[in-house]
Amino acid sequence: MKGKIYLFLMICFSAVVFAQKTVSGKITDEDGIAIPSASVTIEEPGKDAILAYGITNSKGEYKVTFTSSGSNVDLKVKAFNQKPITKQISNSDQSLTFKMQSEATEIKEVQLKTKMITARGDTIAYDLKEFDSKNDRTLADVMKKIPGIEVKTDGTILYQGNAINKFYVEGKDLMEGGYGTITNSLPKDAIQKLEVLENHQPVKMLQGKIPSDAAAINIKLKKSVTMTGRGEVGSGFGDPWLWNLKLTPMFFSKKQQWVVNYKTNNMGEQVENEGNILGFGSSWEGRRGNASQNNWLDVENAEVPNLPVKRYLFNNVHYLSANYLTNIDSKKEWEFKANANYTNNAVERESNSVTSDIQQGTQYTTKFLNNFYTDKLKGELIFTKNAKKGFFKNTTTFSQFWNADRAFAERNDKLGYRAGNESLQSPTSSFQNSLSTIIPWKEKMINLKSYINYQDDRQTLEISPANYLQLPYKNLVKKDTITNINFAPGTTALQDFRIRTLDTSHSANISFTAKGWTFTPEVGIDFSTDRLNTNFQGTAIPNPIIPNDIPLNFNDSSYENDLKFTEITPRASFTANYKSDAWSVWASFPVNFNNIKAEDAFRTVSKTLNKTTFTPNIFAQYSFASFFKASVNGNVSNNFGDIQTAYAGYILTSPGGFNVMNPKNPIPQTTTKSGGVRLEYRNPLNNLFFNVGYRLSDTKNNLLASSAVNDLGFSVVEYIESENKRSNNSYYAEIGKYFPKFKTNASVTFSDTTSKSQSRRNNQDINTKADGNSLGFKFNNTYFSWMSVDFNFTKSWNKQSNGIISDDLGKTESYNHNLNVFFYPIENHTIGFYWDQINSNLGDTKLKNGFFDVSYQFSWSAKKVDFELKWMNIADKKVFERISVGDATIMQTTMQLRPSQVMLAVKFNFK
Structure with missing residues (x-):
């Protein structure tokens, strides 16, 4: 048994350290002013396959860690109203600074080919229209088709195999964990997108201080005021x-x-x-549980x-x-x-x-x-x-x-x-x-x-x-x-x-x-x-x-x-x-x-x-x-x-x-x-x-x-x-x-x-x-x-x-x-x-x-x-x-x- 544990740990360790390289630096405009929220992606040359990505902070600083077996990789920089930069670099640790030229463009989020899945920090957004079929009618119907998400028979939503801790609609936790009613009855046509909030800490005072390994789901609706629902006779x-x-x-x-x-x-x-x-939220919120008899x-x-x-x-x-x-x-x-x-x-x-x-x-x-x-x-x-x-x-x-x-x-x-x-x-x-x-x-x-x-x-x-x-x-x-x-x-x-x-x-x-x-x-x-x-x-x-x-x-x-x-x-x-x-x-x-x-x-x-x-x-x-x-x-x-x-x-x-x-x-x-x-x-x-x-x-x-x-x-x-x-x-x-x-x-x-x-x-x-x-x-x-x-x-x-x-x-x-x-x-x-x-x-x-x-x-x-x-x-x-x-x-x-x-x-x- 100990041998199995050691083998598994060695595999995990190998995945972490094998050929791992880091590129860091700073992105500025032509006047040397830092550009925040610029996207920096590392791609396989000629394959248009993203290996890793990062986003610059308020000081224009970025850091991207990647793993590649090739001798060279492509580094691409994109930012709002700036001309994109593409440069082939060696597969090694290095620090690179870039100055971008002004150009009228609009790049809101890091994305690949389509807008079906977009990522910004710990938030991953899914466009439900890209996953539904003609026979789908509700949120639950579509969620079952989204990669990384599983809906169990009792209604529990799993992300990457673990239960979510919160379910929000427009950032509000109406159902307090009893979200099955909404997933089964919210029409898909009322939804703009579904967001997965990774590492979600539901207590705002603790965000950035007390970490969480659980994810939450937030539903963004098409209208700011929505009257909807589902019926069947x-x-x-x-x-x-x-x-x-x-x-x-x-x-x-x-x-x-x-x-x-x-x-x-x-x-x-x-x-x-x-x-x-x-979904039971955080222990900082007090105790929650289903009512049950002895x-x-x-x-x-x-x-x-x-x-x-x-x-x-x-x-x-x-x-x-x-x-x-x-x-x-x-x-x-x-x-x-x-x-x-x-x-x-x-x-x-x-x-x-x-x-x-x-x-x-x-x-x-x-x-x-x-x-x-x-x-x-x-x-x-x-x-x-x-x-x-x-x-x-x-x-x-x-x-x-x-x-x-x-x-x-x-x-x-x-x-x-x-x-x-x-x-x-x-x-x-x-x-x-x-x-x-x-x-x-x-x-x-x-x-x-x-x-x-x-x-x-x-x-x-x-x-x-x-x-x-x-x-x-x-x-x-x-x-x-x-x-x-x-x-x-x-x-x-x-x-x-x-x-x-x-x-x-x-x-x-x-x-x-x-x-x-x-x-x-x-x-x-x-x-x-x-x-x-x-x-x-x-x-x-x-x-x-x-x-x-x-x-x-x-x-x-x-x-x-x-x-x-x-x-x-x-x-x-x-x-x-x-x-x-x-x-x-x-x-x-x-x-x-x-x-x-x-x-x-x-x-x-x-x-x-x-x-x-x-x-x-x-x-x-x-x-x-x-x-x-x-x-x-x-x-x-x-x-x-x-x-x-x-x-x-x-x-x-x-x-x-x-x-x-x-x-x-x-x-x-x-x-x-x-x-x-x-x-x-x-x-x-x-x-x-x-x-x-x-x-x-x-x-x-x-x-x-x-x-x-x-x-x-x-x-x-x-x-x-x-x-x-x-x-x-x-x-x-x-x-x-x-x-x-x-x-x-x-x-x-x-x-x-x-x-x-x-x-x-x-x-x-x-x-x-x-x-x-x-x-x-x-x-x-x-x-x-x-x-x-x-x-x-x-x-x-x-x-x-x-x-x-x-x-x-x-x-x-x-x-x-x-x-x-x-x-x-x-x-x-x-x-x-x-x-x-x-x-x-x-x-x-x-x-x-x-x-x-x-x-x-x-x-x-x-x-x-x-x-x-x-x-x-x-x-x-x-x-x-x-x-x-x-x-x-x-x-x-x-x-x-x-x-x-x-x-x-x-x-x-x-x-």
């Missing part, structure tokens, strides 16, 4: 009757922005996730296929959201934002599985029918000042859930056929307030942060009849024997759960600068307390198979919890940042004084931990030769568990089994060490992007998961004191290129991951090693006026072994592809063909799943209205088949899919 034939309604009007001006969004359908489109926070309990769930959601989601969803932003002062420094969304959704799901337990040599079948009901409301109020001389941000969030899940479960095993009804009620109330302010004080900055979160979760899990359960436990007479709890026929099992959480964090720091460095000492204190109350009720009877068996008494303390978990962590840290034209360095050295206490007098739990930890975090990035960036990072982190690792009473977390913690175990301690290196190249002038990197992590735990699983698949999971480790190593690479002449964008990705972990099952130690490789390819072409093509595929190979699952049994392969072809036979008419293919192999078992759709669209161009008729799942494929490998099991599953359906839709823009 659809209906279809199926069982039941199908509908799809989308209404998303938007308004953008210099002072105000708003987006209102209502979407409802029962055709399998997952619109409710558009409000998820996908879901400890669950019904048994049907399996979900690895398909596009529209293929299997039986839904009935209503999603309403509103986002509003306005400036509240004359200087336009203060902003007020109000965001709210409401979701009402009902989902049906069904799957059948055959599970083979290799360790125990048994087999059983299961069938799960689910109904999931989501009912949630979220509201947010945000006050922000983001100026060069001050920063303030306060975010108040309230969330309420009224969720409920239902399941009908069937099992067929050696005991015969059994069925049970399962229900879960899970209301949750949540309140958060995050405050962060940066106050200038002479040449220093004082940052104060405060975060408060209170959440109350209640859950009630009910199983009827209780004798559906066949849960294992240690026999009270023969204590080393694992037997089954026998429930009285006709009775009901009931698990009650409640947890109340208070989480606070307060800190203060002061930042000062010296010789390009910014130093930030900080002190703070984190306090959290959780109160857990649980109780299990059921009626058990003696096991007739085991002599002298004594039924469990669910009224004793073994099945109750009344636990209080408190954590107080005073902390101090010192952070150093350095930013220059070439270097970006960030290093943090925190010391945490951890004090943890867990108490449950009823269960005789009394645990404490007092430990001081040092968790450094370092990142460094070097930019060279105009287009390259090399970076390295490393960190150490500690986690001492939470209330989920301290309770000692049995909790029926699902009908599949109990979870429990041993009261004699210490507080869990997890230490993780991780690091990585990355080499990145992005040349917007030649439309070429690539990145390659290596990541590794090593995690050490003092507790080990130990499961007792009976031959029916029911289990009890507990944790025993035993040091164990997990490790993960991965290589990855991505290269993308846009070919303007052929209007083609192509990219290739590759990853290789090796992981090792430890666990225990039925008193047998399991040391699992998993190897995975993945190859991906993406291609789109709009060269022909009568056709456009989008194609991507992923091929993966995985191998897992642990002493129970052998190399042969644990070897799987999968292949996924998506092909969309659009034909334009005559003006305003489009015929679409869609093909999704998902294949998986395990040994001699080969599963192939293909899906086909067709569409016809007529565009009323004068009104910007589209009429679409679409036939989905032409072959009417009813189920999806998949085979998967666990620690000791192999499961073959069939999952219910949406039937063939026909939809007629009208799509339009708001103005």
Whole structure:
């Protein structure tokens, strides 16, 4: 492993130093006056291929670093109202000064042949018209074709493989990270250009002082005042009757922005996730996160296929959201934002599985029918000042859930056929307030942060009849024997759960600068307390198979919890940042004084931990030769568990089994060490992007998961004191290129991951090693006026072994592809063909799943209205088949899919 790391570092080092030369100097006019913003490019002689470029500063000074194997290169200088200069120079380090002659020209930006991609400093601008096809309608449609940018299925935007930290429209962050609504509904015709802001620091006071390695996206609109948006009305034939309604009007001006969004359908489109926070900004802005429940309990769930959601989601969803932003002062420094969304959704799901337990040599079948009901409301109020001389941000969030899940479960095993009804009620109330302010004080900055979160979760899990359960436990007479709890026929099992959480964090720091460095000492204190109350009720009877068996008494303390978990962590840290034209360095050295206490007098739990930890975090990035960036990072982190690792009473977390913690175990301690290196190249002038990197992590735990699983698949999971480790190593690479002449964008990705972990099952130690490789390819072409093509595929190979699952049994392969072809036979008419293919192999078992759709669209161009008729799942494929490998099991599953359906839709823009 060390040899691989050294090899990778040598490759990165070689790329940095091999044949690297620097040309520097000064550009003036005929009178010797410095010319700022002049472009200096280094090109291969006779090839018109740019190797590197630079722009002069206010003093007319430039510096360009390049790499070339030739003996000579061409140096070209261009500037506004000056005659261009071209000179062939030797491939060596040198200093050159040029005087330019006056000439009426206008060179605004460095560019190559076309204006499709332009670059100025850390800002790269894309002209969307150069990338779209006739069938594209929204921002998301076009972004998928831009080199260096990837849009994931959940809406997350990646630039050079990393998630963006901000999404702006005309420089304003209306959506606060939940940008999916805009990308999916902003018409492409309203956009002038898309900008990528590299190394983006969102807090203006920190720009040039605190570096960032993340990128942001800014959308520039054609009009200063824009009223736009997207709508769709659809209906279809199926069982039941199908509908799809989308209404998303938007308004953008210099002072105000708003987006209102209502979407409802029962055709399998997952619109409710558009409000998820996908970009989290900077930690200097306070805390941001998606509202979530403490879901400890669950019904048994049907399996979900690895398909596009529209293929299997039986839904009935209503999603309403509103986002509003306005400036509240004359200087336009203060902003007020109000965001709210409401979701009402009902989902049906069904799957059948055959599970083979290799360790125990048994087999059983299961069938799960689910109904999931989501009912949630979220509201947010945000006050922000983001100026060069001050920063303030306060975010108040309230969330309420009224969720409920239902399941009908069937099992067929050696005991015969059994069925049970399962229900879960899970209301949750949540309140958060995050405050962060940066106050200038002479040449220093004082940052104060405060975060408060209170959440109350209640859950009630009910199983009827209780004798559906066949849960294992240690026999009270023969204590080393694992037997089954026998429930009285006709009775009901009931698990009650409640947890109340208070989480606070307060800190203060002061930042000062010296010789390009910014130093930030900080002190703070984190306090959290959780109160857990649980109780299990059921009626058990003696096991007739085991002599002298004594039924469990669910009224004793073994099945109750009344636990209080408190954590107080005073902390101090010192952070150093350095930013220059070439270097970006960030290093943090925190010391945490951890004090943890867990108490449950009823269960005789009394645990404490007092430990001081040092968790450094370092990142460094070097930019060279105009287009390259090399970076390295490393960190150490500690986690001492939470209330989920301290309770000692049995909790029926699902009908599949109990979870429990041993009261004699210490507080869990997890230490993780991780690091990585990355080499990145992005040349917007030649439309070429690539990145390659290596990541590794090593995690050490003092507790080990130990499961007792009976031959029916029911289990009890507990944790025993035993040091164990997990490790993960991965290589990855991505290269993308846009070919303007052929209007083609192509990219290739590759990853290789090796992981090792430890666990225990039925008193047998399991040391699992998993190897995975993945190859991906993406291609789109709009060269022909009568056709456009989008194609991507992923091929993966995985191998897992642990002493129970052998190399042969644990070897799987999968292949996924998506092909969309659009034909334009005559003006305003489009015929679409869609093909999704998902294949998986395990040994001699080969599963192939293909899906086909067709569409016809007529565009009323004068009104910007589209009429679409679409036939989905032409072959009417009813189920999806998949085979998967666990620690000791192999499961073959069939999952219910949406039937063939026909939809007629009208799509339009708001103005």
